[in-house]
Amino acid sequence: MTATSAAAPAPAIAVVVPSYNRRGPLERVLEGLARQTAPAGAAFETVVVLDGGTDDSAAMLEQWVRDGRLPGLRWLAQPNSGQAAARNAGAAAARAPVLLFVDDDVVPEPELVARHLARHGAGERIAVLGDCELVRDPRRSMYLRFVWGWWEDLYHTRTRPARAVSYHDFCAGNVSLRRDDYLASGGFDPAFRGYGGEDYELGFRLLDRGVRFVPDRGARGKHYHRQTAAGVLRTSYQEGQADVLLGRKHPALRGGLRLMWDPTEWNPDERRYTALAFTERGMSPVVLRLRLLLLALYERLGLSRRWHRQISLLQAYQYTRGVRDALGSREALLAYRAEAPIPLQEVDVTHGLPEELSSFWVHGQSDLRVTAHGETLGTVHIPRPIHAPLREYLAELLATRFATPLWLMFERRGISPFGAPPASPAAEAAPPAALP
Amino acid sequence: MPTRILDVDIAHPLPDGWDAPGYEEALVLVRWHGRVLSTLRLPCVDGRVRGADVRAAVADDRATAERLTGHALRGWLLGGTAGPAWEALPAGAPSWSVIVCTRDRPDDLRRCLDSLLALDAPPGEIVVVDNAPSDDATARLLASYAARRDGHRVRYEREDRPGLNWARARGARVAGGEIVAYTDDDVVVDAGWVARLLEPFADPRVAAASGLAMPLELETEAQELFERYGGFSRGLRPQTFDVLTLAPAAAGRAGAGANMAFRRALVNEMALFDVEMDGGTVTHSGGDTYAFYRLLLDGYRIAYTPDALVWHRHRRDLASLRRTLYGYSVGGFAFLTRCLVQHRDAEAVGIALEWLVDDHVRLLARVLLRRRSALPAGLVLAYWRGVFVGPVAYFRSRRRERRLLASPPPTSRDTEAGEPTGPRALAPSKVTGR
Numbered sequence: 117m118t119a120t121s122a123a124a125p126a127p128a129i130a131v132v133v134p135s136y137n138r139r140g141p142l143e144r145v146l147e148g149l150a151r152q153t154a155p156a157g158a159a160f161e162t163v164v165v166l167d168g169g170t171d172d173s174a175a176m177l178e179q180w181v182r183d184g185r186l187p188g189l190r191w192l193a194q195p196n197s198g199q200a201a202a203r204n205a206g207a208a209a210a211r212a213p214v215l216l217f218v219d220d221d222v223v224p225e226p227e228l229v230a231r232h233l234a235r236h237g238a239g240e241r242i243a244v245l246g247d248c249e250l251v252r253d254p255r256r257s258m259y260l261r262f263v264w265g266w267w268e269d270l271y272h273t274r275t276r277p278a279r280a281v282s283y284h285d286f287c288a289g290n291v292s293l294r295r296d297d298y299l300a301s302g303g304f305d306p307a308f309r310g311y312g313g314e315d316y317e318l319g320f321r322l323l324d325r326g327v328r329f330v331p332d333r334g335a336r337g338k339h340y341h342r343q344t345a346a347g348v349l350r351t352s353y354q355e356g357q358a359d360v361l362l363g364r365k366h367p368a369l370r371g372g373l374r375l376m377w378d379p380t381e382w383n384p385d386e387r388r389y390t391a392l393a394f395t396e397r398g399m400s401p402v403v404l405r406l407r408l409l410l411l412a413l414y415e416r417l418g419l420s421r422r423w424h425r426q427i428s429l430l431q432a433y434q435y436t437r438g439v440r441d442a443l444g445s446r447e448a449l450l451a452y453r454a455e456a457p458i459p460l461q462e463v464d465v466t467h468g469l470p471e472e473l474s475s476f477w478v479h480g481q482s483d484l485r486v487t488a489h490g491e492t493l494g495t496v497h498i499p500r501p502i503h504a505p506l507r508e509y510l511a512e513l514l515a516t517r518f519a520t521p522l523w524l525m526f527e528r529r530g531i532s533p534f535g536a537p538p539a540s541p542a543a544e545a546a547p548p549a550a551l552p
Numbered sequence: 553m554p555t556r557i558l559d560v561d562i563a564h565p566l567p568d569g570w571d572a573p574g575y576e577e578a579l580v581l582v583r584w585h586g587r588v589l590s591t592l593r594l595p596c597v598d599g600r601v602r603g604a605d606v607r608a609a610v611a612d613d614r615a616t617a618e619r620l621t622g623h624a625l626r627g628w629l630l631g632g633t634a635g636p637a638w639e640a641l642p643a644g645a646p647s648w649s650v651i652v653c654t655r656d657r658p659d660d661l662r663r664c665l666d667s668l669l670a671l672d673a674p675p676g677e678i679v680v681v682d683n684a685p686s687d688d689a690t691a692r693l694l695a696s697y698a699a700r701r702d703g704h705r706v707r708y709e710r711e712d713r714p715g716l717n718w719a720r721a722r723g724a725r726v727a728g729g730e731i732v733a734y735t736d737d738d739v740v741v742d743a744g745w746v747a748r749l750l751e752p753f754a755d756p757r758v759a760a761a762s763g764l765a766m767p768l769e770l771e772t773e774a775q776e777l778f779e780r781y782g783g784f785s786r787g788l789r790p791q792t793f794d795v796l797t798l799a800p801a802a803a804g805r806a807g808a809g810a811n812m813a814f815r816r817a818l819v820n821e822m823a824l825f826d827v828e829m830d831g832g833t834v835t836h837s838g839g840d841t842y843a844f845y846r847l848l849l850d851g852y853r854i855a856y857t858p859d860a861l862v863w864h865r866h867r868r869d870l871a872s873l874r875r876t877l878y879g880y881s882v883g884g885f886a887f888l889t890r891c892l893v894q895h896r897d898a899e900a901v902g903i904a905l906e907w908l909v910d911d912h913v914r915l916l917a918r919v920l921l922r923r924r925s926a927l928p929a930g931l932v933l934a935y936w937r938g939v940f941v942g943p944v945a946y947f948r949s950r951r952r953e954r955r956l957l958a959s960p961p962p963t964s965r966d967t968e969a970g971e972p973t974g975p976r977a978l979a980p981s982k983v984t985g986r
Contacts, residue, residue, distance in 0.1 A: 252850075261795065261849075261850070268757050272757070417896070417898035418895065418897040418899060420799075421795070424796060468628055468630065468631060469629045507630060508630070510629070511626045511630050514629055516622070519622075522625060523621070533628035534584075
């Protein structure tokens with residue numbers, strides 16, 4: 117099943133593309149790879165892994181290999197076993213010392229491979245997190261409007277200084293790492309068969325082994341994201357299942373999973389929907405169908421906030437349903453939650469917020485103990501994962517929810533956060549120039 | 553009747569008082585290291601505003617105290633030392649151009665340019681777009697600036713097609729800055745204006761920013777009425793709007809043309825300033841609101857920062873005020889019609905009804921009930937007339953636009969007389985959050 121070009125010195129980097137029934141998008145990815153500034157074949161090889169699938173992707177790939185349009189292109193096929201297994205198979209077939217994983221809906225910009233390569237030039241133990249620019253449908257579907265925002269925020273905040281690194285930063289759609297780091301970590305866990313979780317899980321193990329994450333917005337791909345409302349909900353269900361798996365494998369991560377979020381922060385509707393997800397029968401398919409119709413209507417009428425509310429509730433429902441099906445019962449969830457204490461972390465504000473907050477927990481709810489001058493001022497609860505730049509987020513949190521203990525500390529220590537008034541009485545109090 | 557305007561920074565010691573001969577009242581803008589804390593109204597005693605009164609009012613006002621302590625705490629937490637941590641713009645701040653669209657108001661423009669040249673910000677350019685002038689007064693004024701030492705920063709551009717949005721679009725095409733900040737010629741900007749307006753752009757999803765417009769003077773009844781009914785105030789709380797927090801059709805709440813900034817690339821790529829909208833066209837106003845609308849629809853954020861401050865000289869006579877209010881009404885309803893017809897945005901209907909009930913109906917009821925707070929009947933009638941003219945104006949502007957785009961070479965043509973620089977597009981009280 118493998119067509120290999122003539123034996124040559126191993127290229128510096130291998131692009132591994134897993135694909136499942138996406139012939140059209142996959143071909144666009146190949147076209148993107150054929151347009152790289154880095155020479156195909158010499159600098160990089162390409163390994164496409166067809167994960168089962170029933171379309172004519174194989175014939176298309178065979179044609180590409182025959183035409184020689186992308187030197188160094190190889191492909192293999194396996195019975196359907198999930199993205200994680202497909203990436204592992206691709207990595208095993210690759211010869212280069214650096215692996216670059218690109219999804220079949222991420223079309224590489226010409227600089228992509230060269231940027232990844234350059235970052236790995238020094239041979240450091242890093243994973244380079246590339247950037248995916250979401251290509252928006254000209255019709256601007258409601259879903260893409262919101263996903264685009266989420267996406268942009270993620271890629272932006274990830275590059276901000278003083279933002280704590282999270283295993284959630286590791287998205288396998290456009291990421292590269294050294295092959296030996298990959299092998300030492302054991303690669304992707306094929307137990308994650310549905311959507312999501314497998315890249316986060318590997319990300320956690322890599323961080324654990326001391327691999328540093330380096331985001332690079334210049335290593336860009338164009339992400340062609342297609343999704344229907346029903347597809348979004350299926351994804352949410354699988355995310356619920358993946359989260360349970362993730363927490364089972366790494367109990368330390370449980371505290372940050374969405375299924376651990378503080379339910380007192382939920383609004384009544386969210387509670388109702390999650391409760392419904394834990395009933396035996398769940399939501400009746402007819403009701404779900406009707407809700408999807410309602411979504412379509414909201415989209416048509418441009419009622420974006422209603423649309424967003426509705427789909428968020430349905431996503432919460434589906435996610436919880438996935439959690440329930442993976443765990444079995446509500447009691448099992450309660451036990452699961454009880455086994456994972458809410459992480460407690462500390463921040464010392466003796467000289468304001470520290471510049472470096474790198475060990476800070478950003479993945480989910482946690483308690484934050486605030487100290488200054490060696491004394492504890494109190495504890496403040498962080499209910500949800502933090503996506504904002506950390507220092508700004510904490511400054512806002514403490515200024516609003518922790519003001520009183522801080523003021524008491526100022527008083528005890530004789531600190532004035534207002535600063536001393538200037539010595540010269542600059543009595544600037546005139547209205548702007550040129551009044552009649 | 554007239555009101556003295558004061559700008560007081562409580563980071564500095566206050567003087568004993570300010571002279572205010574002939575004024576009964578003072579409107580005090582309270583700031584701390586340039587950050588806006590609150591506005592207070594105080595009586596004048598013996599033709600003076602006493603420093604002690606201001607101090608007492610500041611100390612008593614809860615909102616002032618909350619903002620002050622919030623600023624101080626955040627500053628201390630982020631800066632690690634006492635005092636504010638925000639004086640300078642961070643390194644890597646985007647480059648900027650200020651665009652002033654003007655028409656036949658050289659005296660106002662001179663004051664505006666003088667304040668722009670005194671801006672406390674890394675250097676950027678100032679582009680004056682002279683929109684279909686009736687004489688060369690503006691060109692002559694600009695020539696006088698060219699002779700000044702810092703005059704090279706001021707550029708003159710002429711746009712002969714009448715219409716505020718033509719001028720805005722022209723400005724963005726010729727400007728060099730990554731961010732284009734717009735203000736009107738009847739405005740005096742605060743020294744920190746540009747620096748504060750640039751801050752929110754650190755977030756790449758922020759496509760536009762807007763700021764606070766305070767009255768430069770409140771000398772006449774028309775100015776007082778404008779401040780109360782047509783004023784720019786969007787409150788003193790910084791806010792970030794996106795499609796989740798603000799219905800796009802209520803985009804007027806996000807800011808106004810006298811004090812707004814955009815990413816230039818977006819202005820040009822999206823052709824944000826629709827040419828046949830706003831001052832100088834049949835729609836009179838609404839071009840700024842429509843630009844905000846399109847950005848919200850596309851998932852961008854708009855940041856409102858009251859600390860980015862300008863002072864606007866409201867029109868002094870009632871006739872101008874009537875034209876202005878009429879223009880808002882026409883522009884607002886033309887805009888909402890457009891949302892509904894062109895974008896199939898059902899929310900526009902709700903917003904229109906809300907505005908109508910909260911503003912038009914209430915103002916009319918006050919007139920009919922002969923309340924003391926009633927506006928002059930003529931103003932209210934003009935405001936109502938705009939409700940019916942607005943939708944018609946939208947369709948007329950569309951026809952005109954199609955014709956224009958079909959025949960590229962622009963020629964001068966008649967337009968209805970309107971405020972060339974309508975200060976605000978959409979003035980519904982609910983929509984603006986007053």
